Amino acid sequence: MPSRDSTAEARLRVVRARIARAAIAAGRDPAGVCLLAVSKTFGAAAVRDLAACGQHEFGENYLREALDKQAALRDLPLMWHFIGPIQSNKTRAIAEHFSWVHGVDRVKIAERLSAQRPAGLPPLQVCIEVNVSGEASKGGVAAAELPALAAAVAALPGLRLRGLMAIPAPTSDGEAQRAAFRKMRELFDDLRARGHALDTLSMGMSGDLEAAILEGATIVRIGTALFGERTYLG
Numbered sequence: 001m002p003s004r005d006s007t008a009e010a011r012l013r014v015v016r017a018r019i020a021r022a023a024i025a026a027g028r029d030p031a032g033v034c035l036l037a038v039s040k041t042f043g044a045a046a047v048r049d050l051a052a053c054g055q056h057e058f059g060e061n062y063l064r065e066a067l068d069k070q071a072a073l074r075d076l077p078l079m080w081h082f083i084g085p086i087q088s089n090k091t092r093a094i095a096e097h098f099s100w101v102h103g104v105d106r107v108k109i110a111e112r113l114s115a116q117r118p119a120g121l122p123p124l125q126v127c128i129e130v131n132v133s134g135e136a137s138k139g140g141v142a143a144a145e146l147p148a149l150a151a152a153v154a155a156l157p158g159l160r161l162r163g164l165m166a167i168p169a170p171t172s173d174g175e176a177q178r179a180a181f182r183k184m185r186e187l188f189d190d191l192r193a194r195g196h197a198l199d200t201l202s203m204g205m206s207g208d209l210e211a212a213i214l215e216g217a218t219i220v221r222i223g224t225a226l227f228g229e230r231t232y233l234g
């Protein structure tokens with residue numbers, strides 16, 4: 001057993017307790033909420049510390065940084081999720097090196113990821129990102145365009161459409177947080193009613209994970225609460 005970093009272990013315990021408390025308040029099984037540790041800007045050693053405490057799912061935003069970390073951590077049984085914006089010239093490496101992609105918001109990107117997914121790997125697990133707050137400058141498909149994009153993604157052989165992802169406009173108002181997540185839940189339910197076998201709502205970060213879980217999040221993406229404040233933005 002590798003030695004455990006006590007700060008990492010304590011932070012992980014706090015985050016897991018927050019998840020469990022919110023799930024129980026929502027009448028849900030805490031095991032139905034997956035914790036995705038967002039390790040962007042933190043090095044391989046920090047990921048290794050958290051892995052030693054039993055955390056295995058990690059999310060990364062920047063391809064080059066992620067590939068370096070993956071190479072340094074090849075000895076560990078980790079599951080990697082790409083959660084950043086996706087440029088066309090990065091799709092091949094993403095399709096080759098990740099199990100999940102959360103930020104798909106265009107047919108063209110989905111088609112490239114599908115075509116470039118290596119035949120020896122299972123389909124790439126995909127969440128479509130929705131621009132739930134309607135911010136002009138932000139990624140994510142508009143709610144009105146979601147059904148058409150979901151149908152297109154679901155038809156691609158190299159991808160498996162699992163659900164939806166959102167990064168709502170930040171707010172400390174709990175009711176406003178819940179309203180955005182509730183809208184995501186409604187979009188998710190609507191796609192299921194249209195016949196999509198979705199099981200994933202990727203929503204909730206360090207500041208709003210409780211609101212997300214109350215509205216049905218199945219993956220929360222947590223960076224700051226696990227690793228501390230990020231000292232630079234890549």
Ligand SMILES: *Cc1c(COP(=O)(O)O)cnc(C)c1O
Pocket residue numbers: 038040061083084167205206207221222223224225
């Ligand atoms: C950085 C990031 C997170 C984690 O945010 P924290 O507030 O640090 O928990 C979650 N999701 C995405 C898409 C991110 O880019």
